[in-house]
Amino acid sequence: MKTSVQEIDGKLVATLCGELDTAAAQETEVALQPLLQSRGKDIVIDCTELEYIASSGLRLLLSVLKQAQSVGSHVSLKNVNEVVRDVLDLTGFVSIFIFE
Amino acid sequence: MDSSRKSWLSRLGIVVIAAILVETISIVQFRRIHSIMEVEMDTRSHMALLSMQDRIGHMLDMTEGTMRENMLYLKFRLNDPDSIFRAMEYLIDDNTDVVGGGICFVPYYFPEKGRLYEPYAYKDGDTIYVEQIAGEDHDYTQNPFYIKVVESGRPDWSDPYLFETDSTRCLTSYSYPIKDEKGRVIAVCDLNVDVSWMGESLNAHQHFPSSFGMILTKDGRLVAGPPPSRASASMVEQAMELLRDEEESTSSSEMSVKTIRMKRDPYWQIAQVFKKDEVFADMRRMGLQQLLFILLGLAILFFMVNRFARSEKKLRDASERQARINGELEVARKIQREMLPESFPDGIYGLLEPAREVGGDLFDFYRRDGKLFFCIGDVSGKGVPSAMLMSVIHSLFRMVSQRIESPSGILKILNEQLCQGNDTNMFVTFFVGTIDYYTGRLRYANAGHDKPFLLSEGVSLLPAKSNLPLGVFPETLFEEQSLQLSPGCSLFLYTDGLTEAKHSGKQLFGRSRVQARLQEALSSGLDARQTVVSVFDEVRGFMGDAAQRDDLTMLLVQYNPSELVREHIDLKNHQEELSRLSDFLKGFCARVSLEQKLGLSLRLAAEEAVVNAISYAYPEGKEGLVSVYADSDRREVRFTIVDSGVPFDPTAVVPGDTRLDAQERPIGGLGILLTRKIMDSVSYSRKEGKNVLTLTKNIV
Structure with a gap:
């Protein structure tokens, strides 16, 4: 699992690559720390190469979303594949994220 | 009107x-x-x-x-x-x-x-x-x-x-x-x-009491006439008056007069007088009688027509009613057919041939939690009453076997339900079995039904206790039996409509013919469907033209584990073990040849359940094992997660509300939600001090 965060055009863009399962959740949580200091910047999470997500991964996304909403910024998910989309569907996450 | x-x-x-x-x-x-x-x-x-x-x-x-x-x-x-x-x-x-x-x-x-x-x-x-x-x-x-x-x-x-x-x-x-x-x-x-005789002679042989003859002179005076007893003076005068007209035949409203005049001196006129009402009196009477007869005849005709029409209406009503009943029976037959399993997987085949439109036989099978549940039953009697009871039993079986795995337990509840308010004293012979696909364990209990045949090396009767049928005594105990099946073994279940089929010579088909036929099928290596059909063809041939008297049902189930994939991993209650779990699950999905998307979701379901056990089964700091069994027969995937931790039933956890918005959502509780949403069934049991969580998913 590789995770990177960059600032592009005033937005924080996090790229998730690989399988975000429970084993990978801890390191990903660390890697996503910059997102928690977004300071009003909108966040884009690029899921193009995200192959799998478990509930621990969803928890990370939810933490990011809650934090961002508390400072008035938006979080959008980009290029979510079908498998991940299904999981978001099952858990109702589809309704709380913005999709690009 | x-x-x-x-x-x-x-x-x-x-x-x-x-x-x-x-x-x-x-x-x-x-x-x-x-x-x-x-x-x-x-x-x-x-x-x-x-x-x-x-x-x-x-x-x-x-x-x-x-x-x-x-x-x-x-x-x-x-x-x-x-x-x-x-x-x-x-x-x-x-x-x-x-x-x-x-x-x-x-x-x-x-x-x-x-x-x-x-x-x-x-x-x-x-x-x-x-x-x-x-x-x-x-x-x-x-x-x-x-x-x-x-x-x-x-x-x-x-x-x-x-x-x-x-x-x-x-x-x-x-x-x-x-x-x-x-x-x-x-x-x-x-x-x-x-000439006195002339009057006498003329009037001696009159047909009618008041008709008379008379003779008049040419200037119309009376020469000879009727005696006063025959005609009154006024009648005679009236007749004389008429005769003045010189017509051969004249008549008034009352009388008619025929006359001829002599062609020689003294040119007398001889006349015959009839009273009209008298001449035709007989005829009128006859006409009146005829009229009465005709009216009587018509009254009878009306009565008969009425009766005929009524009986014809009755007949029409009856045939309409019959047609309606037939139509309804046809619908009932369809419903009953639809209640039976429609498609048969490899290794299972059933056939039900009711003697009438609807019947009291049933068979059923379905898979749950890696087990095949199957049953066969025969409600006493035939036709609609049996069919209705059969439907009840069928539904009960489906409902009860969803909750209870033990065949004897299923029978016990069916029996109790049937005994309640069984005023008609109908009873049902019933056989329930389960086959565990992963272990080959057959469990069964019998309620007075014919013993099934076991097809393994040869064909033999399954050693099943008879017990009482369902619906006889509420206290009946149904002994549960079990048998280890080896791969390829089959059970052939049937109702007595098969063994008691008669041909025109009243001879019964009998169990030995069934056994011989099964033996042949086994030797020729016929599959489930071919075996059942060959028995059916045999019994049909045996019956010839004789009418089928009882419902005829057959069910063959085969234990065929050749497709099994069974894997197992023991994990310590450490987060570090999770990557081993991932690899294990990936490997299992690959071997079962699951399509990628399905594989990923099954992996997610298993992972969430295992993570749950690793995280919460043991108290902080205490080491423990979590064993994961992954089994599949390529129809179903079953994960069994076993730990020796504190009793915990994750199925009792209320799943999170997926409709809440981000701020209101709790961070936890998502894992078990995903597991339950993905799998067909999630069941928990506590066995021998262990938490056993079984997840199954049909993959066909």
Whole structure:
């Protein structure tokens, strides 16, 4: 699992690559720390190469979303594949994220 | 107006039309008979009149003949006035019709006899008396007949008159002029003929009480008529009045008169009179009777038509009802068919052939939690009542076996349910079994059903206890038995409709034929479907034309674990172990050849459940094991997660609300939610101090 965060055009863009399962959740949580200091910047999470997500991964996304909403910024998910989309569907996450 | 009244009226209408037709026909016939009778009456009375005319004519001829024949002899006597008596005697005696006769000589013909001289002879019984009857009190020269004959010089018949001394007798006189050599009339000879008989004769043989005959003079005076007992004077007068018209046949409203007139002197008119109401009285009576008969007949006809229509309506109603019942039975049959498993996976095949539209047999099977649940049953009796109970049992079986795995437990509950309010005392033989696909363990319990055949090395009966059928006693205990099946083993279940099938010779198909057939199928390596069909064909061939008397059901289930993938991993309760879990699950999904998306979701479900166990099964700091079993027969995937931690049932956790927005959502509780959403079933049990969580998912 590789995770990177960059600032592009005033937005924080996090790229998730690989399988975000429970084993990978801890390191990903660390890697996503910059997102928690977004300071009003909108966040884009690029899921193009995200192959799998478990509930621990969803928890990370939810933490990011809650934090961002508390400072008035938006979080959008980009290029979510079908498998991940299904999981978001099952858990109702589809309704709380913005999709690009 | 309801329809029955309507049809009643239409039937009445038909009968009324029939009545009018029949009445018209009978009136036409009546008219025809009437006119035939009239013609007949005419002919008959004409004949009678002719005969009368003949008789009268004969009498007149005879009288005239007598006169002529005696005239010569009489003339010889003219010289001697007294001898004339003798001549008269002869003359009268000569003709039976003549009752008397005299000769009136012109005045002073015999000067010695004075002005008037009339020697007269008459009969009184057999004796003939003679006397001279002329005198001042009997001056024949004043008699118009005398005058007429003298003046005309021709004989003449007088009009009839009553006998002087006997008013019941009627006479007529033939007056004949006796002339001298110079042709001068010197005397008139009268012969008095009794014509009383004419009236009697005419009226002696009348057909009707009031019909009568009569004879009139040419100027319409009565010569002879009916006795007063036959016709009143007014009737006679009325008839005479009619006869003035000189018609051969006349009639008034009351009477009809037929007449002929004699073609010779005295040109009398002979008439026959009928009272109309009398002539046709019989016929009217007959017509009336006929009318009554016809009305009676029509009443009977109406009654019959009505009854026929009613019974026909009953028949129609019955056949409509039958058609409706048949239609409903067809629907019931469809429903019942649809309740049975429609498609059969490899290794399972069932067949149910009801004796009637619907039947009391059932079979069922389905998979749950890596086990095949199957059953076969036979409700006592046939037809609709059995079918209804069968449906109840079927539903109960589905419901109960969802919660209870043990075959004996399933039977126990079915039995209790059936015994409640079983007033009809119907019972059900039933066999329930489960086969664990992963272990090959067969568990079964029997409720009075025929023992299934076990097909392994050979064909044998499954050693099943009989027990009582369902619905007999609520307390019945059903012993549960088990048997380890080796791969490839089959169970052949059937109802007694198979073994008790009869051919026309009343011989039963029997268990040995079934066993022999199964043995053959086993030896030829037939699959489940082929085996069942071959048994069915055999029993059909055996029955021939004989009717199927009972529902016939067969079910074959095979234990075929050749496709099994079974893997296992033991994990310590460390987060670090999770990557091993991922690898294990990835490897398993690959070996089961799961399609990628399905594989990922199954992996997610298993991972969430295992993470849950690793995280929460053991208290902080305590080491423990979490074992994960992954099994699949390529129809189903089953994960079994076992730990020895504190009792914890994750299925009892209320799943998070997926409709909440981000801020309200709790961070945890998502894992078990995903597991439950992805898998078909998640079940928890606590066995031997261990938490056992079983996840299954159908993958076909």
